[in-house]
Amino acid sequence: MQVMPNYDGMFGALADATRRDIVRRAIDAQEGVAEMASHYPMSFAAVQKHVAILERAGLVTKQRIGRRKVVCTNVEALRVARRLLDRYEELWLGRIDRMTDLLNETNGAKETRK
Amino acid sequence: MQVMPNYDGMFGALADATRRDIVRRAIDAQEGVAEMASHYPMSFAAVQKHVAILERAGLVTKQRIGRRKVVCTNVEALRVARRLLDRYEELWLGRIDRMTDLLNETNGAKETRK
DNA sequence: CTGTAATACAACCGTATGGTTGTATGCACG
DNA sequence: CGTGCATACAACCATACGGTTGTATTACAG
Numbered sequence: 001m002q003v004m005p006n007y008d009g010m011f012g013a014l015a016d017a018t019r020r021d022i023v024r025r026a027i028d029a030q031e032g033v034a035e036m037a038s039h040y041p042m043s044f045a046a047v048q049k050h051v052a053i054l055e056r057a058g059l060v061t062k063q064r065i066g067r068r069k070v071v072c073t074n075v076e077a078l079r080v081a082r083r084l085l086d087r088y089e090e091l092w093l094g095r096i097d098r099m100t101d102l103l104n105e106t107n108g109a110k111e112t113r114k
Numbered sequence: 115m116q117v118m119p120n121y122d123g124m125f126g127a128l129a130d131a132t133r134r135d136i137v138r139r140a141i142d143a144q145e146g147v148a149e150m151a152s153h154y155p156m157s158f159a160a161v162q163k164h165v166a167i168l169e170r171a172g173l174v175t176k177q178r179i180g181r182r183k184v185v186c187t188n189v190e191a192l193r194v195a196r197r198l199l200d201r202y203e204e205l206w207l208g209r210i211d212r213m214t215d216l217l218n219e220t221n222g223a224k225e226t227r228k
Numbered sequence: 229c230t231g232t233a234a235t236a237c238a239a240c241c242g243t244a245t246g247g248t249t250g251t252a253t254g255c256a257c258g
Numbered sequence: 259c260g261t262g263c264a265t266a267c268a269a270c271c272a273t274a275c276g277g278t279t280g281t282a283t284t285a286c287a288g
Contacts, residue, residue: 007128007129007131008129008130008131009129010129011125011128011129012125012126012129012245015122015123015124015125015126015128015129016246017121017122023202027202027206027209028205028208028209032264033265034264034265042247042248043247043248043249044264044265045247045249045250045267046247048265048266048267049245050246062265066255066256066264067255067257067263067265068263068264068265069265073202073206075202075203078199078202078203078206079199079203081199082196082199082203084134085192085193085195085196085199086196088137088138088141088189088192089189091138091142092141092142092187092192095142126275130275132276147234147235147236148233148235156276156277156278157277159237159277159278159279159280160276160278162236162237163276164276166236167275176235178285180285181233181234181235181287182233182234182235183234183235
């Protein structure tokens with residue numbers, strides 16, 4: 001059985017501009033928490049909390065390098081979130097199909113194939 | 115100039131299981147707020163507030179039908195959110211490319227094409 | 229035009245969130 | 259092995275969130 005992703009945590013973590021920016025930065029920058037913090041108009045501790053929230057949500061990981069801890073975004077987690085939205089869009093497409101089917105039926109449908 | 119989507123609102127709205135379920139249901143069900151509410155173990159007013167949050171985020175719209183107001187999810191808004199995650203994944207792919215480029219360079223690269 | 233079903237809104241409560249400052253830990257470097 | 263940088267954590271504050279109940283608005287049905 002598959003484990004349910006923590007969607008609440010993921011989307012909640014993404015619901016803040018600073019955290020989205022951290023995710024974006026951590027995709028390719030190799031920055032420690034302090035370097036990250038220097039980009040934002042708030043205290044070091046505040047940024048640290050944001051990183052912690054992203055970490056709990058599984059969107060980033062921290063990796064010790066020297067005396068720093070480098071923040072790395074976890075692309076797989078991003079994909080998990082994206083796939084949920086994909087599924088909603090698929091449901092939407094399915095809805096269209098069902099509407100079409102209904103039209104065909106009430107239309108004296110020849111065939112309902114595919 | 116293009117308008118910045120309200121990502122805070124969108125992801126915040128998606129950060130709750132009840133609201134995600136409302137979004138899912140409203141994709142193809144034609145339910146009023148009261149019918150929606152009947153699916154969840156909470157008061158009508160609570161569900162109404164969830165719908166309002168989704169509405170403010172642009173993820174659903176309400177449409178009067180008779181004396182009810184039917185909840186409809188706005189797939190375009192879902193796509194907007196999904197595309198942001200897509201862009202993050204693209205950045206990630208770009209990162210891979212840049213790493214490869216770097217390898218090629220330090221490798222005595224013949225050419226760095228495409 | 230009145231009654232009532234469906235929706236909206238306001239006030240309230242407990243808890244979580246986003247920020248602050250201050251203090252404690254961990255680890256590299258001299 | 260001690261000094262100091264980078265990180266972590268605790269306490270605190272204001273405000274937002276998720277839920278409740280109660281009251282007001284709306285508009286179809288009779």
